[in-house]
Amino acid sequence: MRFLYSTLTAVFELVLPVSGLFSGKMKQFIDGRKTVFQTLDSQLSESDKTIWFHCASLGEYEQGLPVMEAVKKKYPQHKLVVTFFSPSGYENKKNSSIGDVTVYLPLDTKGNVKQFLNLVKPELALFVKYEFWPNYLLELQKRNTPTFLISALFRKKQVFFKSHGFWMRTVLNSFTHIFVQDEKSKQLLESISINQVTVSGDTRYDRVSKQIEEDNTIDCIEKFKGNSLCVVAGSTWPEDEMVLINYINSAKKTKLVIAYR
16 A cells, blocks of 8 residues: 555646646746755754654644644754645745744655655654554654654544545554544544643643734734724635624624634
């Protein structure tokens, strides 16, 4: 199964550039990965000690940020390498100060995985919420690198809990420990004999709690709002907006900000 997966991933990497001709976002996805290894080689030295955080996108980054900050405080001599899968995460946070090196995650081919890990040499690897890349995880396990999944959330419909999901259960079992958001997730994992699990809650609450203490003033919003009541609807879906529409049409002396997903 791993051979088939690796072969398909390698083929996908070869044909991927074609999609960049039709999508600006895909072009970012492709072009951003062209210099990853050069960046790592130039910004990391043989003597560096590193800790690797991987986030799929911007939401996972915000979710993992409290842990990144705590790790950086506890291990100040280590460099934090932060990787993203999607352009929306990387483009927004490529200049963030938390990561000593911030790059795209190379695609999960065996060659990319070995080159990436040989350059980064993480003493610790942490994946935020999702992102189960078999070649990365199995190679980390082979190298005896402690690897953790944090703020994870599992549902019964996922492949791990299906009769045909045996191989992916093996991949999931490569984590040294898994920190989940709720008891249901823990029970699901234990039902497939994955017992290195702790319920630790959702780190998004830690992130929001800290943000409240920060200066969140946005000049343009202050000017827009004036003395009116301001209602903010964040990360809305069309179904949410159907509920809001009657309020929007009837509200007086109220300003509304809709922050889309």
